[in-house]
Amino acid sequence: MNKNISENPITHIPNKYTDQMKNKGISRREFIKFCTAIAATLSMPYSFATEIGKSISQARRPTVIWLHFQECTGCTESLLRATHPTVEHLILDLISLDYSETLSVAAGHQAEEALQKSITENEGKFILVVEGSVPLAQNGIFCKIGNRTALDIISEIGPKAAATVAIGSCASWGGVQASAPNPTGATAIGDVYKMVNINTPIINLPGCPASPYNILSTILYYLTLNKLPELDEQGRPKFAYSTLIHDLCERRPHFDSGRFAEVYGDYGHRKGWCLYKIGCKGPETYANCPTIQFGDVGTWPVKTGHPCFGCAEEGVGFTKPLHEHASVFSATPPVAFPGIDETKGIGITPGAAAVAGAAAGIAVGAGAMAAKYLGNKAEDKQELDEDS
Amino acid sequence: MMSEHRPIGGKILTKPFLVLALIAFIAFILVVKRFLLGIGSVTNLNDGYPWGLWIVYDVLVGTAFGCGGYAMALLVYIFNKGKYHPLIRPAIMTSVFGYTLAGASIILDVGRYWNLYNMFWPKYANINSVMVEVAICVASYVMILWIEFSPSFFENWRKGGTPKYINKFMFVFIAIGVLLPTLHQSSLGTLMIIAGNRLFPLWQTNWLPLLFLISALTMGFGMIIFESLFSSVILNRPLEMSMLKKLSAIVSKLLLIFLIFRFGDLIWRNEISTIFNPGFKQFMFFLENALIILPMIVLFIRKQSENPRSLFLTAASILIAGTLYRFNTYLVGFDPGYGWQYFPSIPEIVVTLGIISVELMAYLVFVKKLPVLPTVRQIENN
Numbered sequence: 001m002n003k004n005i006s007e008n009p010i011t012h013i014p015n016k017y018t019d020q021m022k023n024k025g026i027s028r029r030e031f032i033k034f035c036t037a038i039a040a041t042l043s044m045p046y047s048f049a050t051e052i053g054k055s056i057s058q059a060r061r062p063t064v065i066w067l068h069f070q071e072c073t074g075c076t077e078s079l080l081r082a083t084h085p086t087v088e089h090l091i092l093d094l095i096s097l098d099y100s101e102t103l104s105v106a107a108g109h110q111a112e113e114a115l116q117k118s119i120t121e122n123e124g125k126f127i128l129v130v131e132g133s134v135p136l137a138q139n140g141i142f143c144k145i146g147n148r149t150a151l152d153i154i155s156e157i158g159p160k161a162a163a164t165v166a167i168g169s170c171a172s173w174g175g176v177q178a179s180a181p182n183p184t185g186a187t188a189i190g191d192v193y194k195m196v197n198i199n200t201p202i203i204n205l206p207g208c209p210a211s212p213y214n215i216l217s218t219i220l221y222y223l224t225l226n227k228l229p230e231l232d233e234q235g236r237p238k239f240a241y242s243t244l245i246h247d248l249c250e251r252r253p254h255f256d257s258g259r260f261a262e263v264y265g266d267y268g269h270r271k272g273w274c275l276y277k278i279g280c281k282g283p284e285t286y287a288n289c290p291t292i293q294f295g296d297v298g299t300w301p302v303k304t305g306h307p308c309f310g311c312a313e314e315g316v317g318f319t320k321p322l323h324e325h326a327s328v329f330s331a332t333p334p335v336a337f338p339g340i341d342e343t344k345g346i347g348i349t350p351g352a353a354a355v356a357g358a359a360a361g362i363a364v365g366a367g368a369m370a371a372k373y374l375g376n377k378a379e380d381k382q383e384l385d386e387d388s
Numbered sequence: 389m390m391s392e393h394r395p396i397g398g399k400i401l402t403k404p405f406l407v408l409a410l411i412a413f414i415a416f417i418l419v420v421k422r423f424l425l426g427i428g429s430v431t432n433l434n435d436g437y438p439w440g441l442w443i444v445y446d447v448l449v450g451t452a453f454g455c456g457g458y459a460m461a462l463l464v465y466i467f468n469k470g471k472y473h474p475l476i477r478p479a480i481m482t483s484v485f486g487y488t489l490a491g492a493s494i495i496l497d498v499g500r501y502w503n504l505y506n507m508f509w510p511k512y513a514n515i516n517s518v519m520v521e522v523a524i525c526v527a528s529y530v531m532i533l534w535i536e537f538s539p540s541f542f543e544n545w546r547k548g549g550t551p552k553y554i555n556k557f558m559f560v561f562i563a564i565g566v567l568l569p570t571l572h573q574s575s576l577g578t579l580m581i582i583a584g585n586r587l588f589p590l591w592q593t594n595w596l597p598l599l600f601l602i603s604a605l606t607m608g609f610g611m612i613i614f615e616s617l618f619s620s621v622i623l624n625r626p627l628e629m630s631m632l633k634k635l636s637a638i639v640s641k642l643l644l645i646f647l648i649f650r651f652g653d654l655i656w657r658n659e660i661s662t663i664f665n666p667g668f669k670q671f672m673f674f675l676e677n678a679l680i681i682l683p684m685i686v687l688f689i690r691k692q693s694e695n696p697r698s699l700f701l702t703a704a705s706i707l708i709a710g711t712l713y714r715f716n717t718y719l720v721g722f723d724p725g726y727g728w729q730y731f732p733s734i735p736e737i738v739v740t741l742g743i744i745s746v747e748l749m750a751y752l753v754f755v756k757k758l759p760v761l762p763t764v765r766q767i768e769n770n
Contacts, residue, residue, distance in 0.1 A: 348731035
């Protein structure tokens with residue numbers, strides 16, 4: 001049917017990307033739309049979409065090794081269940097995902113062999129994606145794969161990677177397992193790297209789960225420009241984590257006007273007012289959820305009426321009580337809120353009616369007197385005329 | 389054709405003048421309170437009714453009363469009816485007061501008055517806004533009116549009367565002075581088109597600008613007749629009947645045109661049946677139109693139009709009808725939504741009364757000290 005598809009007998013994946021698209025029924029239009037969306041997430045100029053398109057089409061298929069440690073696989077799930085599954089699958093086709101415990105067809109020793117083979121072949125060139133934290137307590141016995149602890153695995157693979165992406169809050173700063181009392185000694189990948197002196201550059205993408213668009217954007221940025229995006233002091237890409245949720249929140253006008261939901265289901269809550277008073281952590285959490293929504297499902301917690309619980313922010317998510325008031329960095333709520341139940345005006349009062357009536361009365365009276373006088377004057381004139 | 393005007397002289401500090409001064413003083417204190425403590429401390433204005441007595445009476449009705457100068461300028465200079473010239477100066481004087489105080493009322497009524505200057509700042513002005521059109525137009529017209537009125541000052545205080553260069557360019561100011569009210573009196577109607585279906589269908593129509601313009605003209609002529617007759621009573625001057633009679637003929641035709649558009653529009657929009665549903669709004673509609681139809685009929689009867697008393701009452705009726713039309717369009721027929729209500733507060737009414745007092749005081753001072761009213765000889769010549 002399609003001559004251009006040069007079949008690869010082993011993988012059945014056409015070599016050229018454009019052919020892959022045709023195979024998967026993706027129109028050029030859909031493809032460009034996807035590239036534009038990615039460019040927009042990165043806050044890049046429109047022309048950057050073309051660059052992304054080019055780099056995807058040129059498909060060097062860099063090797064990606066995806067490790068799972070102490071976590072729930074939610075990040076992988078949210079990436080796979082994003083609403084553009086065909087394109088996302090293409091990305092998985094595009095990158096050569098040599099090892100992933102969730103997606104590998106192989107299992108057990110076979111999978112471990114594939115991992116070792118890939119690391120040897122691609123040393124210093126592959127991207128390492130780590131999902132989950134590393135337990136350090138009791139020699140790390142809480143997380144073992146192929147009878148090796150997470151610490152052993154990361155110590156071996158980490159130094160050989162070109163770059164590491166710590167996806168999700170667990171990998172970025174410990175996540176839920178690191179909450180007090182942290183029985184497993186769950187530690188972030190970045191901290192483990194410091195501990196065992198691994199110098200591989202690391203990108204943290206916190207979030208529970210991390211936004212699939214942020215991971216796609218980061219990987220495509222690396223593929224396109226061959227360098228890592230600009231990071232903040234916590235190793236998070238600035239394009240996604242430089243703004244407080246509070247500052248771009250759709251409910252922000254309610255905050256500024258002092259309209260708050262006080263309890264779940266009250267009038268303000270039903271009306272979509274600010275969720276600050278029921279514990280929203282938007283004022284102290286840096287993430288781009290208000291802009292790109294959450295989990296690529298067309299909404300995000302605050303939009304559905306649930307306060308943000310700060311999943312992406314170390315020291316907030318899984319740490320602060322859910323309904324504790326957030327610390328407000330950018331704008332404090334005014335001391336005296338403007339009234340939210342303005343009276344609808346004052347109607348007629350007896351005093352006002354009396355004054356208005358008196359004024360009208362004086363006007364009418366003066367008019368009547370003048371009319372009377374004018375009548376007399378006219379009659380006088382008539383009499384004069386008659387006399388003469 | 390130079391018309392002759394004389395100051396009528398007499399004592400300024402009469403009893404009525406002092407009563408007016410007292411009301412004006414109380415109003416002044418309330419105005420200070422309004423500027424210091426905010427508009428809510430004095431008025432009953434609210435988010436549903438942001439325009440209340442001050443806008444509807446002081447601005448809308450005030451400028452319509454002040455349309456005498458416009459109506460006369462239109463008649464004398466545009467339709468070249470020179471015989472009405474003696475009436476122009478008193479007409480312009482009432483316009484000067486009406487418009488100057490309407491402009492002042494706008495400053496009172498703007499909540500954040502310290503931002504008001506932005507309206508005239510090209511960088512910030514919204515040139516698509518009707519309100520900006522009204523503001524700039526009214527502000528310019530106030531200046532034009534003072535220039536048009538300036539000969540009264542020059543004749544009184546300057547040797548040789550009005551300087552030549554002013555007389556030479558007076559026609560320009562007169563031309564602009566006819567253009568500007570045409571613009572803003574119709575724009576004042578446009579303002580309520582924006583209210584959409586919050587305005588009762590008896591008043592909401594795309595013809596509002598034209599209706600407001602015609603109505604303003606009838607009120608302008610009505611004011612000239614009213615003022616001329618009223619001043620002849622309180623200042624004990626001869627009646628200017630011959631000229632007023634002719635003016636009244638013009639007014640009656642304008643009233644007819646107004647009614648044709650008013651009812652023609654209601655029939656065209658299929659809203660005429662609305663007037664037969666009983667209700668307060670319908671009652672106000674009847675009142676408003678009865679006060680237009682009655683004077684029109686009276687003025688069409690020749691004998692009645694020559695009677696000063698009938699003429700005075702018809703003029704008053706026209707002024708009240710125009711006032712009602714504006715109140716009905718802006719307040720009675722306006723329903724901003726469930727639960728909103730408005731009636732002016734006592735201080736609000738007192739401020740308006742104070743503004744009227746200032747107008748009356750200024751009138752008394754001006755006619756006594758400046759050459760505004762035509763000389764008795766000239767009236768009798770007519």
